[in-house]
Amino acid sequence: MSAGMPFYVSPEQLMKDRADFARKGIARGRAVLVVQYDAGIAFVAENPSRALHKVSEIYDRIAFAAVGKYPEFENLRVAGVRYADLRGYSYDRSDVTARGLANAYAQTLGTVFTQESKPYEVEIVVAEVGDTADGDQVYRLTYDGSVADEHGFVAMGGGAEQIEAGLREGWRPGMHLAAVLGLAVPLLGADPAGGEARTLSPDQLEVAVLDRHRPRRRFRRVQGELLERLLSSDDPTEDAPAGDDDSARSESTNPQTQRDEDGRPG
Amino acid sequence: MTRGADAGRLPSAFLAPGSSSFSDFLGAHAPDLLPGRRPVPSGPVTEAPHGTTIVTVTFDGGVVMAGDRRATMGNVIANRDMEKVFATDEFSLVGIAGTAGLAIELVRLFQVELEHYEKIEGTLMSLEGKANRLATMIRGNLGMAMQGLAVVPMFAGYDLGGATGRIFSYDVTGGCYEEHDHHSVGSGSLFARGALKKLFRRGMTADEAVRVAVEALYDAADDDSATGGPDVGRRIWPTVGVVDAEGTRFVPSDDVAPVVDAIIGDRAAAEGGAR
Secondary structure, eight states, rough: OTOOOOOOOOHHHHHHHHHHHHHHHHSSOOEEEEEEEEEEEEEEEEOOOOOEEEEEEEEETTTEEEEEEEEHHHHHHHHHHHHHHHHHSSSSSOOOOHHHHHHHHHHHHHHHHHHHEEEEEEOEEEEEOOOGGGGGGEEEEETTEEEEEEEEEEEESSTTTHHHHHHHHHHOOOOOOHHHHHHHHHHHHHHHHHHOOOOOOGGGGEEEEEEEEEEESEEEEEEEHHHHHOOOOTOOOSSSSOOOOOOOOOSOGGGOOOOTTTOOOO | OTTTTGGTSOOHHHHHOOOOOOOHHHHHOGGGGGGGSOOOOSSSSOOOEEEEEEEEEEEETTEEEOOOOEEETTTTEEEEOOEEEEEEETTTTEEEEEEEHHHHHHHHHHHHHHHHHHHSSSSSSOOOHHHHHHHHHTTHHHHHHHHOEEEEEEEEEEEETEEEEEEEEEOOOOOOEEEOOOEEESSTTHHHHHHHHOOOTTTOOHHHHHHHHHHHHHHHHHOTTTTTOOOTTTTTTOOOEETTTTTEEOHHHHHHHHHHHHHHHHHHHHHGGOO
């Protein structure tokens, strides 16, 4: 065999090596949980950074959560926002769906996995909140572009298996937000290796919701005092209020659909 | 790579790092969707519906924008209940005068532009930033404007830094000018401005500013045939938007009606309808 001639590697071995590589990268990061609750879908992550988000808004009803290499999933997030805004602009806001976006991500991740020099070390969730819990859609996408349609809850990243086992035990349909956080946060703090569990404070957490009762843009970050109240066991707060907010995003901003049901503007 | 090999995959333009501007992205990826990139028609000007008068009035801690509901095409009333004041994001409003079709497309693009920036950057654009983005978009329409299809919007927003309402006006070449206290654009604007000068005073409440804006529109409709007055028969009132620290909201029709009734009552009570 002359120098420079590559060794033969079977396709099976090549794919397995790539998958192992991606899986290792993903398992190193802290976990993100996506959990359905009575008023929508909650996203809970351990993330001390206020600037680098693991959970973000994509469109009116759609959010994005990811674990793995930040530059890679940030790239996918931006692509998702562009995809959604372009689609909503050229068709209508109601034509932007999580299913369409999940498909585009799946094709992208699949192509990168087989054709690029290294696969993306990411795992992502694309979630869309419906008018009822039955209408909620949660898609989990892995590094090779596989898509799974999930119901109830998803955990991704380091210790995901133990966290999912904990969720399987404790999660029930129709839980309110405070109960879901009460279940999710201790699971995030548990040590997968069996060591001592950590207690995560609100400023170590990134929490967001897709709240089906909010008008138009359903995505909302839950932070500061509200998050403290939701996490505190002796505070009666059970849910993020739908109305009062730091922001007044109540109006539709599409000129064609700016009126409410009574035909009045706004 | 051929298209067949990665059909369904997000095109590389989507994954390219760079701009947080939606219109820049459109310019690179789908230029045919940008209003300013279409070929300018030559020959005689086509008749298209025109929107007419927009009035903006500042008050203590915010700004009110009101627009009449009429669109005209020559001597014909093309639409009698059109909306010409739009919420562009949480803290801004835009009102349109000029060619209605192009103006609404511009507003739609501007709305996506602001929301796109907010999602990608994770923060709101500054008020000046928004005013400048709108100027860039109007500049893109210059070719159409030269053909008589001009778009002349007015932009108003709440400045989170200064805790005040601010007004920006534009010309067809994309010039952006900050206006103080009050302003009006459109065919009835000369009459509306005259009324505003007499009715406006500093330190008004939001409700007082709504009354001033609606009354200025009433005066515009009085003397400009293209501006629609309050349609008492059909109960069609001006669109009135308010921006303050609470965000953007529209005054519901049920709250505009008594304001209009009060103005009509005051005019009827005065000798010769003047005030």
